[in-house]
Amino acid sequence: xxxxxxxxxxxxxxxxxxxxxxxxxxxxxxxxxxxxxxxxxxxxxxxxxxxxxxxxxxxxxxxxxxxxxxxxxxxxxxxxxxxxxxxxxxxxxxxxxxxxxxxxxxxxxxxxxxxxxxxxxxxxxxxxxxxxxxxxxxxxxxxxxxxxxxxxxxxxxxxxxxxxxxxxxxxxxxxxxxxxxxxxxxxxxxxxxxxxxxxx
Amino acid sequence: xxxxxxxxxxxxxxxxxxxxxxxxxxxxxxxxxxxxxxxxxxxxxxxxxxxxxxxxxxxxxxxxxxxxxxxxxxxxxxxxxxxxxxxxxxxxxxxxxxxxxxxxxxxxxxxxxxxxxxxxxxxxxxxxxxxxxxxxxxxxxxxxxxxxxxxxxxxxxxxxxxxxxxxxxxxxxxxxxxxxxxxxxxxxxxxxxxxxx
Numbered sequence: 001x002x003x004x005x006x007x008x009x010x011x012x013x014x015x016x017x018x019x020x021x022x023x024x025x026x027x028x029x030x031x032x033x034x035x036x037x038x039x040x041x042x043x044x045x046x047x048x049x050x051x052x053x054x055x056x057x058x059x060x061x062x063x064x065x066x067x068x069x070x071x072x073x074x075x076x077x078x079x080x081x082x083x084x085x086x087x088x089x090x091x092x093x094x095x096x097x098x099x100x101x102x103x104x105x106x107x108x109x110x111x112x113x114x115x116x117x118x119x120x121x122x123x124x125x126x127x128x129x130x131x132x133x134x135x136x137x138x139x140x141x142x143x144x145x146x147x148x149x150x151x152x153x154x155x156x157x158x159x160x161x162x163x164x165x166x167x168x169x170x171x172x173x174x175x176x177x178x179x180x181x182x183x184x185x186x187x188x189x190x191x192x193x194x195x196x197x198x199x200x
Numbered sequence: 201x202x203x204x205x206x207x208x209x210x211x212x213x214x215x216x217x218x219x220x221x222x223x224x225x226x227x228x229x230x231x232x233x234x235x236x237x238x239x240x241x242x243x244x245x246x247x248x249x250x251x252x253x254x255x256x257x258x259x260x261x262x263x264x265x266x267x268x269x270x271x272x273x274x275x276x277x278x279x280x281x282x283x284x285x286x287x288x289x290x291x292x293x294x295x296x297x298x299x300x301x302x303x304x305x306x307x308x309x310x311x312x313x314x315x316x317x318x319x320x321x322x323x324x325x326x327x328x329x330x331x332x333x334x335x336x337x338x339x340x341x342x343x344x345x346x347x348x349x350x351x352x353x354x355x356x357x358x359x360x361x362x363x364x365x366x367x368x369x370x371x372x373x374x375x376x377x378x379x380x381x382x383x384x385x386x387x388x389x390x391x392x393x394x395x396x397x
Contacts, residue, residue: 006269006279026280071281078286078341085347094342101284109269109279117268137203144212145261149272152216153223172238172365177372180217180245184373184380187213191205199205 008110014057019116020123022108030101038093046100053107067106068099075099118142140199144190155182207254210380214250214258215265218242222274237274240359243294244325244366247301248317249373249380255298263291289336293329300324305370312381317370321363326356 009015014022033046054064068075078098082091118139125135159178163171221238247255262272271278273291282288304320305312330352338348373380 006271023280030284071285074285081351082341082343084351085343090342094340098285098340102281105281105284106279109281112269114265114269118264121264121268134203137208141208141212141257141261142265144209145215145265146270148212148216149219152213152220156220156223173368173372176221176241176245176365176369177376179220180249180369180373180380181377183213183217184210184249184377187209188206188379190213191209194205194209 006106006109007113008059008063010058010111012056012058012111014053014107014111017111019112019120022112023117023120026105026108029104033097033100033104038097040093043093043096043100046097050100050103050107053104057107057111059107059110063110064103067103071099071102074102148186148190151186152179152183155179155186210250211254211258211261214242214246214255215261218246218259218262219272222272238362239274240294240297240325240329241362241365241369243298243329244301244321244362245369247298247324248305248312248320248366248370250302251306251381252299252302255302256295259294259298263295286337286340287333288340290329290333292336293332296332297324297326297329300328306381311378312370312374314367314371317367318363321366325363325366326359329359 017025029049033042036042051061051064054061075095078095079091082094121142122135122139125133125138129135156175156179159175159182163174167174218239221242243255243259246258249255250258266272266278266282267280269279273282282291301320301324304324305316309316330349334348334352335345337343337351338345341348343351
Protein backbone atom coordinates (compact mmCIF):
# COMPACT_ATOMS: atom_id res chain seq x y z
CA UNK A 1 0.00 0.00 0.00
CA UNK A 2 1.41 3.32 -0.96
CA UNK A 3 1.29 5.85 1.84
CA UNK A 4 1.75 8.79 -0.49
CA UNK A 5 -0.97 11.38 -0.47
CA UNK A 6 -2.39 12.77 -3.68
CA UNK A 7 -0.29 15.92 -3.42
CA UNK A 8 0.98 17.26 -6.76
CA UNK A 9 4.07 19.41 -6.32
CA UNK A 10 3.73 22.61 -8.38
CA UNK A 11 4.53 26.27 -7.91
CA UNK A 12 1.24 28.13 -7.79
CA UNK A 13 -0.73 30.57 -5.67
CA UNK A 14 -3.00 27.73 -4.53
CA UNK A 15 0.01 25.67 -3.39
CA UNK A 16 1.42 28.61 -1.43
CA UNK A 17 -1.82 29.48 0.38
CA UNK A 18 -1.92 28.21 3.98
CA UNK A 19 -3.89 24.97 4.45
CA UNK A 20 -6.35 26.56 6.88
CA UNK A 21 -7.23 29.31 4.38
CA UNK A 22 -7.81 26.75 1.62
CA UNK A 23 -10.06 24.64 3.84
CA UNK A 24 -12.16 27.65 4.87
CA UNK A 25 -12.29 28.81 1.24
CA UNK A 26 -13.43 25.34 0.18
CA UNK A 27 -16.27 25.37 2.70
CA UNK A 28 -17.39 28.84 1.50
CA UNK A 29 -17.38 27.80 -2.17
CA UNK A 30 -19.20 24.54 -1.41
CA UNK A 31 -21.91 26.37 0.52
CA UNK A 32 -22.29 28.72 -2.46
CA UNK A 33 -22.71 25.72 -4.79
CA UNK A 34 -24.97 23.62 -2.57
CA UNK A 35 -27.29 26.04 -0.75
CA UNK A 36 -29.04 27.87 -3.64
CA UNK A 37 -31.49 25.68 -5.60
CA UNK A 38 -29.73 24.31 -8.69
CA UNK A 39 -30.09 26.30 -11.90
CA UNK A 40 -28.21 25.60 -15.14
CA UNK A 41 -26.57 29.04 -14.77
CA UNK A 42 -25.41 28.20 -11.26
CA UNK A 43 -24.03 24.82 -12.36
CA UNK A 44 -22.28 26.48 -15.32
CA UNK A 45 -20.66 28.98 -12.96
CA UNK A 46 -19.59 26.08 -10.73
CA UNK A 47 -18.00 24.32 -13.69
CA UNK A 48 -16.14 27.53 -14.63
CA UNK A 49 -14.81 27.84 -11.05
CA UNK A 50 -13.64 24.21 -11.17
CA UNK A 51 -11.78 24.68 -14.47
CA UNK A 52 -10.29 27.96 -13.26
CA UNK A 53 -9.13 26.23 -10.07
CA UNK A 54 -7.28 23.49 -11.95
CA UNK A 55 -5.65 26.08 -14.23
CA UNK A 56 -4.66 28.50 -11.44
CA UNK A 57 -3.29 25.57 -9.39
CA UNK A 58 -1.25 24.59 -12.51
CA UNK A 59 -2.72 21.10 -12.27
CA UNK A 60 -3.89 21.19 -15.85
CA UNK A 61 -7.01 19.87 -17.56
CA UNK A 62 -5.44 16.39 -17.81
CA UNK A 63 -5.51 16.20 -13.99
CA UNK A 64 -9.13 17.40 -14.01
CA UNK A 65 -9.99 14.59 -16.43
CA UNK A 66 -8.10 12.07 -14.22
CA UNK A 67 -10.17 13.21 -11.22
CA UNK A 68 -13.41 12.79 -13.18
CA UNK A 69 -12.33 9.28 -14.28
CA UNK A 70 -11.54 8.40 -10.67
CA UNK A 71 -15.17 9.02 -9.69
CA UNK A 72 -16.82 7.54 -12.80
CA UNK A 73 -18.53 4.75 -10.85
CA UNK A 74 -19.74 7.21 -8.28
CA UNK A 75 -21.28 9.25 -11.10
CA UNK A 76 -23.03 6.13 -12.41
CA UNK A 77 -24.36 5.40 -8.91
CA UNK A 78 -25.66 8.91 -8.18
CA UNK A 79 -27.43 8.97 -11.54
CA UNK A 80 -28.84 5.43 -11.61
CA UNK A 81 -30.12 5.04 -8.05
CA UNK A 82 -32.18 8.27 -7.85
CA UNK A 83 -33.57 7.61 -11.36
CA UNK A 84 -35.74 4.94 -9.73
CA UNK A 85 -37.53 7.66 -7.77
CA UNK A 86 -36.95 11.04 -9.49
CA UNK A 87 -37.29 12.68 -12.95
CA UNK A 88 -34.19 12.89 -15.18
CA UNK A 89 -33.47 16.69 -15.06
CA UNK A 90 -33.56 16.72 -11.23
CA UNK A 91 -31.23 13.74 -11.08
CA UNK A 92 -28.74 15.27 -13.52
CA UNK A 93 -28.69 18.61 -11.69
CA UNK A 94 -28.08 16.90 -8.34
CA UNK A 95 -25.37 14.68 -9.80
CA UNK A 96 -23.67 17.69 -11.41
CA UNK A 97 -23.60 19.46 -8.04
CA UNK A 98 -22.01 16.47 -6.31
CA UNK A 99 -19.35 16.19 -9.02
CA UNK A 100 -18.56 19.93 -8.88
CA UNK A 101 -18.14 19.76 -5.09
CA UNK A 102 -15.90 16.68 -5.39
CA UNK A 103 -13.68 18.31 -8.01
CA UNK A 104 -13.37 21.44 -5.86
CA UNK A 105 -12.41 19.38 -2.81
CA UNK A 106 -9.85 17.53 -4.91
CA UNK A 107 -8.16 20.87 -5.73
CA UNK A 108 -7.41 21.33 -2.01
CA UNK A 109 -6.16 17.75 -1.64
CA UNK A 110 -3.97 18.03 -4.77
CA UNK A 111 -2.38 21.33 -3.74
CA UNK A 112 -1.85 20.71 -0.01
CA UNK A 113 0.63 18.36 1.67
CA UNK A 114 -0.81 15.90 4.19
CA UNK A 115 1.51 17.30 6.87
CA UNK A 116 0.24 20.85 6.27
CA UNK A 117 -3.35 19.75 6.86
CA UNK A 118 -2.39 17.79 9.98
CA UNK A 119 -0.49 20.84 11.31
CA UNK A 120 -3.59 22.96 10.64
CA UNK A 121 -5.71 20.44 12.58
CA UNK A 122 -3.29 20.55 15.51
CA UNK A 123 -3.33 24.35 15.48
CA UNK A 124 -7.14 24.41 15.34
CA UNK A 125 -7.26 22.14 18.40
CA UNK A 126 -5.01 24.39 20.49
CA UNK A 127 -7.87 26.48 21.99
CA UNK A 128 -9.38 23.23 23.31
CA UNK A 129 -6.41 22.86 25.67
CA UNK A 130 -8.40 24.44 28.49
CA UNK A 131 -11.00 21.67 28.14
CA UNK A 132 -8.35 19.04 28.74
CA UNK A 133 -7.58 18.28 25.09
CA UNK A 134 -3.85 17.91 24.54
CA UNK A 135 -2.99 18.69 20.89
CA UNK A 136 0.50 17.18 21.29
CA UNK A 137 -0.96 13.81 22.25
CA UNK A 138 -3.34 13.97 19.29
CA UNK A 139 -0.37 14.80 17.08
CA UNK A 140 1.48 11.78 18.51
CA UNK A 141 -1.57 9.60 17.86
CA UNK A 142 -1.82 10.76 14.22
CA UNK A 143 1.91 10.31 13.57
CA UNK A 144 1.86 6.90 15.25
CA UNK A 145 -1.04 5.79 13.04
CA UNK A 146 0.81 6.81 9.87
CA UNK A 147 3.79 4.75 11.04
CA UNK A 148 1.59 1.80 12.10
CA UNK A 149 -0.32 1.33 8.81
CA UNK A 150 2.65 -0.20 6.94
CA UNK A 151 3.49 -2.36 10.00
CA UNK A 152 -0.04 -3.82 10.13
CA UNK A 153 -0.13 -4.13 6.33
CA UNK A 154 3.11 -6.14 6.61
CA UNK A 155 1.60 -8.39 9.30
CA UNK A 156 -1.49 -8.91 7.13
CA UNK A 157 0.66 -9.86 4.13
CA UNK A 158 2.66 -12.42 6.15
CA UNK A 159 -0.52 -13.95 7.61
CA UNK A 160 -2.10 -14.24 4.18
CA UNK A 161 0.99 -15.90 2.73
CA UNK A 162 1.28 -18.31 5.66
CA UNK A 163 -2.38 -19.25 5.38
CA UNK A 164 -2.14 -19.78 1.66
CA UNK A 165 0.93 -21.97 2.11
CA UNK A 166 -0.84 -24.15 4.69
CA UNK A 167 -4.35 -24.49 3.33
CA UNK A 168 -4.39 -22.92 -0.10
CA UNK A 169 -7.44 -20.85 0.74
CA UNK A 170 -8.37 -17.87 2.86
CA UNK A 171 -10.83 -17.72 5.73
CA UNK A 172 -11.73 -14.40 7.31
CA UNK A 173 -11.61 -15.75 10.86
CA UNK A 174 -8.27 -17.50 10.49
CA UNK A 175 -6.89 -14.26 9.04
CA UNK A 176 -8.42 -11.53 11.21
CA UNK A 177 -7.97 -13.13 14.67
CA UNK A 178 -4.17 -13.45 14.47
CA UNK A 179 -4.02 -10.05 12.77
CA UNK A 180 -5.90 -8.45 15.69
CA UNK A 181 -3.88 -10.26 18.36
CA UNK A 182 -0.51 -9.49 16.78
CA UNK A 183 -1.51 -5.88 16.12
CA UNK A 184 -2.75 -5.28 19.66
CA UNK A 185 0.41 -6.87 21.02
CA UNK A 186 2.38 -4.52 18.80
CA UNK A 187 0.36 -1.63 20.26
CA UNK A 188 1.23 -2.62 23.82
CA UNK A 189 4.90 -3.11 22.90
CA UNK A 190 4.92 0.36 21.35
CA UNK A 191 3.41 1.80 24.53
CA UNK A 192 6.17 0.12 26.57
CA UNK A 193 8.80 1.43 24.16
CA UNK A 194 7.44 4.99 24.42
CA UNK A 195 7.32 4.75 28.22
CA UNK A 196 10.89 3.43 28.29
CA UNK A 197 11.97 6.51 26.33
CA UNK A 198 10.35 8.88 28.80
CA UNK A 199 7.15 9.77 26.91
CA UNK A 200 4.33 10.22 29.38
CA UNK B 201 -10.47 11.67 30.42
CA UNK B 202 -6.82 10.90 31.08
CA UNK B 203 -5.29 9.00 28.20
CA UNK B 204 -2.52 6.52 28.88
CA UNK B 205 0.17 5.49 26.41
CA UNK B 206 -1.63 2.17 26.01
CA UNK B 207 -4.78 4.05 25.01
CA UNK B 208 -2.86 6.07 22.42
CA UNK B 209 -1.05 3.15 20.83
CA UNK B 210 -4.22 1.04 20.73
CA UNK B 211 -6.22 3.84 19.13
CA UNK B 212 -3.47 4.34 16.53
CA UNK B 213 -3.18 0.60 15.92
CA UNK B 214 -6.91 0.11 15.43
CA UNK B 215 -7.07 3.04 13.04
CA UNK B 216 -4.33 1.28 11.07
CA UNK B 217 -6.20 -2.06 11.25
CA UNK B 218 -9.33 -0.47 9.78
CA UNK B 219 -7.19 1.02 7.00
CA UNK B 220 -5.53 -2.33 6.26
CA UNK B 221 -8.89 -4.14 6.20
CA UNK B 222 -9.72 -1.90 3.23
CA UNK B 223 -6.87 -3.31 1.14
CA UNK B 224 -7.61 -6.95 0.25
CA UNK B 225 -9.91 -6.97 -2.73
CA UNK B 226 -12.76 -4.78 -1.60
CA UNK B 227 -16.07 -5.88 -3.08
CA UNK B 228 -17.63 -2.80 -4.64
CA UNK B 229 -20.90 -3.43 -6.47
CA UNK B 230 -21.45 0.33 -6.87
CA UNK B 231 -17.88 1.42 -7.48
CA UNK B 232 -16.68 4.00 -5.04
CA UNK B 233 -20.17 5.33 -4.25
CA UNK B 234 -20.98 3.09 -1.30
CA UNK B 235 -18.44 0.28 -1.37
CA UNK B 236 -18.94 -2.89 0.63
CA UNK B 237 -15.67 -3.67 2.36
CA UNK B 238 -14.25 -5.23 5.48
CA UNK B 239 -13.70 -1.73 6.86
CA UNK B 240 -17.07 -1.68 8.63
CA UNK B 241 -15.99 -4.97 10.21
CA UNK B 242 -12.99 -3.05 11.57
CA UNK B 243 -15.29 -0.31 12.89
CA UNK B 244 -17.47 -2.84 14.75
CA UNK B 245 -14.38 -4.60 16.14
CA UNK B 246 -12.91 -1.27 17.30
CA UNK B 247 -15.94 -0.59 19.47
CA UNK B 248 -16.28 -4.20 20.68
CA UNK B 249 -12.62 -4.59 21.65
CA UNK B 250 -11.45 -1.10 22.63
CA UNK B 251 -14.65 0.20 24.24
CA UNK B 252 -16.69 3.25 23.33
CA UNK B 253 -14.28 6.18 23.45
CA UNK B 254 -11.13 4.45 22.23
CA UNK B 255 -13.15 2.78 19.47
CA UNK B 256 -14.69 6.07 18.36
CA UNK B 257 -11.29 7.81 18.62
CA UNK B 258 -9.63 5.25 16.36
CA UNK B 259 -12.28 5.82 13.69
CA UNK B 260 -11.90 9.58 14.10
CA UNK B 261 -8.11 9.33 13.69
CA UNK B 262 -8.62 7.31 10.50
CA UNK B 263 -11.03 9.94 9.14
CA UNK B 264 -8.72 12.86 10.00
CA UNK B 265 -5.79 11.20 8.20
CA UNK B 266 -8.05 10.44 5.24
CA UNK B 267 -9.20 14.06 5.11
CA UNK B 268 -5.55 15.10 5.18
CA UNK B 269 -5.08 13.25 1.88
CA UNK B 270 -3.87 9.75 2.79
CA UNK B 271 -5.51 6.95 0.73
CA UNK B 272 -6.70 4.94 3.75
CA UNK B 273 -10.25 4.10 2.70
CA UNK B 274 -11.04 0.98 0.67
CA UNK B 275 -9.93 1.16 -2.91
CA UNK B 276 -7.23 3.67 -1.97
CA UNK B 277 -9.66 6.55 -1.56
CA UNK B 278 -8.58 9.61 0.38
CA UNK B 279 -8.68 13.39 0.43
CA UNK B 280 -11.30 15.86 1.56
CA UNK B 281 -13.57 14.81 -1.31
CA UNK B 282 -14.61 11.60 0.47
CA UNK B 283 -16.60 13.76 2.89
CA UNK B 284 -18.71 15.32 0.12
CA UNK B 285 -20.17 12.25 -1.56
CA UNK B 286 -23.59 10.62 -0.93
CA UNK B 287 -21.92 7.89 1.17
CA UNK B 288 -20.12 10.37 3.46
CA UNK B 289 -22.79 10.05 6.12
CA UNK B 290 -21.81 6.43 6.59
CA UNK B 291 -18.22 7.50 7.33
CA UNK B 292 -19.37 9.95 9.99
CA UNK B 293 -21.75 7.25 11.21
CA UNK B 294 -18.74 4.97 11.82
CA UNK B 295 -17.69 7.19 14.74
CA UNK B 296 -21.12 6.94 16.36
CA UNK B 297 -21.37 3.25 15.45
CA UNK B 298 -18.06 2.31 17.11
CA UNK B 299 -19.09 4.24 20.24
CA UNK B 300 -22.50 2.53 20.46
CA UNK B 301 -20.96 -0.93 19.97
CA UNK B 302 -18.46 -0.11 22.70
CA UNK B 303 -21.12 1.05 25.17
CA UNK B 304 -23.29 -2.02 24.65
CA UNK B 305 -20.39 -4.50 24.86
CA UNK B 306 -18.42 -2.87 27.68
CA UNK B 307 -20.87 -1.05 30.00
CA UNK B 308 -20.63 -2.62 33.44
CA UNK B 309 -18.99 -5.74 32.03
CA UNK B 310 -15.63 -7.28 32.91
CA UNK B 311 -15.59 -9.53 29.87
CA UNK B 312 -17.36 -9.65 26.51
CA UNK B 313 -20.53 -11.77 26.29
CA UNK B 314 -21.58 -13.02 22.86
CA UNK B 315 -25.18 -11.78 22.95
CA UNK B 316 -24.09 -8.29 24.00
CA UNK B 317 -21.63 -8.20 21.10
CA UNK B 318 -24.43 -9.35 18.77
CA UNK B 319 -26.80 -6.69 20.09
CA UNK B 320 -24.04 -4.06 19.90
CA UNK B 321 -23.12 -4.82 16.30
CA UNK B 322 -26.75 -4.68 15.16
CA UNK B 323 -27.65 -1.50 17.08
CA UNK B 324 -24.27 0.25 16.76
CA UNK B 325 -22.60 -1.34 13.77
CA UNK B 326 -25.71 -1.25 11.59
CA UNK B 327 -28.58 0.94 12.86
CA UNK B 328 -26.45 3.78 14.28
CA UNK B 329 -24.40 3.97 11.07
CA UNK B 330 -27.57 3.92 8.95
CA UNK B 331 -29.10 6.63 11.17
CA UNK B 332 -26.38 9.01 9.99
CA UNK B 333 -25.80 7.56 6.51
CA UNK B 334 -29.37 7.47 5.23
CA UNK B 335 -30.30 11.14 5.89
CA UNK B 336 -27.02 12.34 4.30
CA UNK B 337 -27.55 10.15 1.24
CA UNK B 338 -31.17 11.38 0.98
CA UNK B 339 -30.09 15.03 1.23
CA UNK B 340 -27.28 14.71 -1.31
CA UNK B 341 -29.27 12.76 -3.90
CA UNK B 342 -32.53 14.67 -3.39
CA UNK B 343 -34.37 11.53 -2.24
CA UNK B 344 -36.91 11.24 0.55
CA UNK B 345 -35.90 9.40 3.73
CA UNK B 346 -38.10 6.46 2.74
CA UNK B 347 -36.51 6.19 -0.72
CA UNK B 348 -33.00 6.43 0.74
CA UNK B 349 -33.90 3.71 3.25
CA UNK B 350 -34.94 1.45 0.38
CA UNK B 351 -31.62 2.11 -1.39
CA UNK B 352 -29.85 1.37 1.89
CA UNK B 353 -31.23 -2.18 1.92
CA UNK B 354 -28.48 -3.05 -0.58
CA UNK B 355 -26.01 -2.99 2.34
CA UNK B 356 -28.03 -4.88 4.94
CA UNK B 357 -27.01 -8.45 3.94
CA UNK B 358 -23.29 -7.62 3.86
CA UNK B 359 -23.48 -5.74 7.14
CA UNK B 360 -25.40 -8.57 8.80
CA UNK B 361 -22.63 -11.00 7.81
CA UNK B 362 -20.04 -8.56 9.21
CA UNK B 363 -22.02 -8.25 12.45
CA UNK B 364 -22.07 -12.04 12.84
CA UNK B 365 -18.35 -12.19 12.06
CA UNK B 366 -17.66 -9.52 14.67
CA UNK B 367 -19.28 -11.70 17.36
CA UNK B 368 -17.12 -14.71 16.47
CA UNK B 369 -13.96 -12.62 16.12
CA UNK B 370 -14.49 -10.70 19.36
CA UNK B 371 -14.98 -13.87 21.39
CA UNK B 372 -11.92 -15.43 19.72
CA UNK B 373 -9.75 -12.39 20.51
CA UNK B 374 -10.99 -12.49 24.12
CA UNK B 375 -9.74 -16.07 24.37
CA UNK B 376 -6.42 -15.38 22.67
CA UNK B 377 -5.49 -12.00 24.13
CA UNK B 378 -7.80 -10.89 26.98
CA UNK B 379 -5.49 -7.96 27.80
CA UNK B 380 -6.86 -6.22 24.71
CA UNK B 381 -10.18 -5.65 26.49
CA UNK B 382 -8.78 -4.53 29.81
CA UNK B 383 -8.71 -0.82 30.46
CA UNK B 384 -6.08 0.58 32.82
CA UNK B 385 -8.86 1.45 35.28
CA UNK B 386 -9.81 -2.17 35.73
CA UNK B 387 -7.67 -4.83 37.37
CA UNK B 388 -5.71 -6.85 34.86
CA UNK B 389 -7.51 -10.04 33.99
CA UNK B 390 -5.21 -12.61 32.49
CA UNK B 391 -6.74 -16.07 33.00
CA UNK B 392 -4.03 -18.06 31.28
CA UNK B 393 -0.75 -16.82 29.87
CA UNK B 394 -1.16 -17.54 26.17
CA UNK B 395 2.42 -17.05 25.18
CA UNK B 396 5.64 -15.87 26.74
CA UNK B 397 6.14 -12.21 25.99
